[in-house]
Amino acid sequence: MRCKPLERPKLKHKKGFWSPDEDEKLRDYIMNYGHGCWSAVPLNAGLERNGKSCRLRWNNYLRPGLKRGAFTMQEKETVLTLHGLLGNKWSVISQHLSGRTDNEIKNYWHSYLKKQVAKSDNLEAQNTNTGNTELLSSSYVNSVTRNLSFDSSDSGNCPYTDTNQQVPRAQTNKLPKILFADWLSLKEFHVYQGLACKDGFSNGKNYQDTPVHGLLSNEASTESSETVNCGSNYPNEDMFRTQMNIDQLFNSNGEYFNIDDFLYM
DNA sequence: AACATTCGCAACCGCCTGGGT
DNA sequence: GACCCAGGCGGTTGCGAATGT
Numbered sequence: 569m570r571c572k573p574l575e576r577p578k579l580k581h582k583k584g585f586w587s588p589d590e591d592e593k594l595r596d597y598i599m600n601y602g603h604g605c606w607s608a609v610p611l612n613a614g615l616e617r618n619g620k621s622c623r624l625r626w627n628n629y630l631r632p633g634l635k636r637g638a639f640t641m642q643e644k645e646t647v648l649t650l651h652g653l654l655g656n657k658w659s660v661i662s663q664h665l666s667g668r669t670d671n672e673i674k675n676y677w678h679s680y681l682k683k684q685v686a687k688s689d690n691l692e693a694q695n696t697n698t699g700n701t702e703l704l705s706s707s708y709v710n711s712v713t714r715n716l717s718f719d720s721s722d723s724g725n726c727p728y729t730d731t732n733q734q735v736p737r738a739q740t741n742k743l744p745k746i747l748f749a750d751w752l753s754l755k756e757f758h759v760y761q762g763l764a765c766k767d768g769f770s771n772g773k774n775y776q777d778t779p780v781h782g783l784l785s786n787e788a789s790t791e792s793s794e795t796v797n798c799g800s801n802y803p804n805e806d807m808f809r810t811q812m813n814i815d816q817l818f819n820s821n822g823e824y825f826n827i828d829d830f831l832y833m
Numbered sequence: 834a835a836c837a838t839t840c841g842c843a844a845c846c847g848c849c850t851g852g853g854t
Numbered sequence: 855g856a857c858c859c860a861g862g863c864g865g866t867t868g869c870g871a872a873t874g875t
Contacts, residue, residue, distance in 0.1 A: 585843070585869090607860065623861075624844065659863060674864075675842055 582616040586625055590615055594622055595630050628669045635667030639676055647673055648681060 586594075597613035603626065606619035615622065628634075639647070643665055650661045658670035658677075665673065 583845070656864065679841055
């Protein structure tokens with residue numbers, strides 16, 4: 569992990585925007601030799617930048633496979649839902665959106681989604697004031713889960729549409745984790761958010777302290793058809809167990825499930 | 834047309850983590 | 855165990871472009 573200490577001359581590092589020439593140098597160097605130790609990259613590539621700056625430039629701009637341009641509807645939903653679950657864990661969220669960088673997602677959130685969420689919260693506050701208390705806080709998560717939808721005509725988006733399909737373990741790890749979030753009912757989101765919820769689950773504790781057994785019960789499955797995505801049917805527990813790596817869902821005692829283990833597996 | 838405000842985004846900053854010494 | 859340092863991450867800033875007045 570750690571590189572050999574470098575004997576480096578005390579260079580004054582350049583800051584600010586990268587020139588095309590600098591981009592070219594960095595790209596050429598990394599394509600030919602890999603980045604290895606980032607702090608050595610600027611020296612070897614002939615750049616007057618620091619290693620951090622090179623890493624950032626490469627990861628956020630030069631790296632092959634980066635997607636540019638507007639976020640798709642599905643990407644937007646993914647960001648919203650994962651943000652609802654994870655908070656500002658941009659790097660984790662970015663792992664679920666191929667071609668998008670954490671920085672890009674963060675910018676997207678701050679410049680666009682945050683406002684949408686605020687709007688949604690305002691609407692809900694109005695509903696609450698008018699006596700409609702059915703929806704509790706964490707409104708945007710609710711609205712997201714309500715609105716989550718995959719194009720049912722595009723089964724490629726949804727590995728759950730075929731309940732008989734066994735997913736090999738190696739592939740299981742590549743499943744979009746977003747689908748678990750989609751699968752949770754509104755109630756579970758309330759628990760995660762540590763907000764008051766009608767079944768008395770929430771006490772401000774971390775979500776991972778909450779046994780997930782109940783969350784996988786039929787009760788959850790029938791919670792609300794409004795939260796359904798991936799076609800028309802809520803996946804049942806058996807299907808969930810089949811599609812997911814069950815070892816990751818229950819600990820060695822076979823009882824509890826740590827959402828972090830799931831999300832980061 | 835001129836100025837003000839908002840938006841979008843690249844890049845920097847500072848903190849944290851983990852591995853080597 | 856303490857220290858050092860590279861790498862990683864999230865928050866923030868700054869600037870050009872777009873839009874509004």
